[in-house]
Amino acid sequence: MFKILKKEYLANNIWLMDIEAPRVAKHCQPGQFVIVKTDEKGERIPLTVCDYDREQGSVTIVFQTVGASTTEMAKYEVGESFMDFVGPLGCASELIKMPLDELKKEKILFVCGGVGTAPVYPQAKWLHDHGIECDIIIGARSKDILIMEDEMSKVGNLYLCTDDGSYGFKGVGTAMLEKLVSEGHQYDLCVAIGPMIMMKFACLTTKKLGIPTVVSMNPIMVDGTGMCGACRLMVGNEVKFACVDGPEFDGHLVDFDLAMKRQQMYKTEEGRAILKFQEGKTHHGGCGNCGGEE
Numbered sequence: 001m002f003k004i005l006k007k008e009y010l011a012n013n014i015w016l017m018d019i020e021a022p023r024v025a026k027h028c029q030p031g032q033f034v035i036v037k038t039d040e041k042g043e044r045i046p047l048t049v050c051d052y053d054r055e056q057g058s059v060t061i062v063f064q065t066v067g068a069s070t071t072e073m074a075k076y077e078v079g080e081s082f083m084d085f086v087g088p089l090g091c092a093s094e095l096i097k098m099p100l101d102e103l104k105k106e107k108i109l110f111v112c113g114g115v116g117t118a119p120v121y122p123q124a125k126w127l128h129d130h131g132i133e134c135d136i137i138i139g140a141r142s143k144d145i146l147i148m149e150d151e152m153s154k155v156g157n158l159y160l161c162t163d164d165g166s167y168g169f170k171g172v173g174t175a176m177l178e179k180l181v182s183e184g185h186q187y188d189l190c191v192a193i194g195p196m197i198m199m200k201f202a203c204l205t206t207k208k209l210g211i212p213t214v215v216s217m218n219p220i221m222v223d224g225t226g227m228c229g230a231c232r233l234m235v236g237n238e239v240k241f242a243c244v245d246g247p248e249f250d251g252h253l254v255d256f257d258l259a260m261k262r263q264q265m266y267k268t269e270e271g272r273a274i275l276k277f278q279e280g281k282t283h284h285g286g287c288g289n290c291g292g293e294e
Contacts, residue, residue, distance in 0.1 A: 020057060111190060
């Protein structure tokens, strides 16, 4: 069992939890993910590592309640435990594999949005801890759903933007990126993590600007171990699986349209699951689609 050491509500149904998992904390690296399972009947939920404390033996995760399983997960309180917390899984960020003397010559930009802000943090923090400066753009629809502003401001040069202009620059993250480039900022690498559509347009922008870009395809993962095939991707002319080959890939080679179509495949089933969860014993399948008590 894996005890919850800390629980914090961030914004917009987004939760942060510190989980006691010494063996995972000992080995995990920025860019990797874990699989969380609340109980023996729970769904396997893949979540990118947000932070880790090797001395305390804890791993930080951030998740948003979007379906039945994450809604159930959010009910757990400090002192309670999850049944499974498996990891680290996937490949670590390529950044930490580069020789430090080469990495220090690179100008790196992170573009993130929504829950995608969380997996950017350990990468930016790792760079900061090794004396490497980076720029970070965080985008959100409005100020009240921006997360991790304080943490990010300590590890990089932070640029905030909101669609409605309620905080920081008015506009989407890609507009902020183009503004920075027009002002003379030059970047050798961009790491974009967030909703699938956000990553797609970030890559279209960076391709136009000639900036190599890495994206995280965690949003398409289901099983997390390479067994189900749900996270099958086309990267260039090759078939890849986000959970075992990634989750990070060359964003300019990812077929985002295909990835988003695959992501849509699970929405109906997840919708039925959340209705059954919310309605409990009163759920009778009156819609004619979900099979009632099945």
